[in-house]
Amino acid sequence: MSARDWQKSSFSGEGNACLYVSALDNATIRLRESDEPETILTTNPTALGALIRSAKAGQLDHLGEA
Template identity: 85%
Template sequence: MATRDWQKSSYSSTGNACLYVSAPGNATIRLRESDEPETILTTTPTALDALIRSAKAGLLDHLGTA
């Protein structure tokens, strides 16, 4: 995938922990991290929206605790 297809998240800092997003089609969204650009997660707009809403609502906070 060409570099121009990826957009850096506006929430990413200037360091190495950057999130990149690519939406080549209406039904697919691709995500990758700058530390491991060869690892690409694929999802749908609906599933990504549900994940973001859950995170914003605090429903996933328990996952970060050991």
């Protein structure tokens, strides 16, 4: 898999902790983090959209609490 297959998130800054995304087709989205590029999460547009909407709505904020 070449580097050109991946697009860096516009919200990622310089250095570590960058999110990369790649779409194999209209049904498969891959995500990886710059610190562990060999670990790839695979999902679909519907599930990713639901996750993003939940995060924006604050429904996942409790996951960051100690």
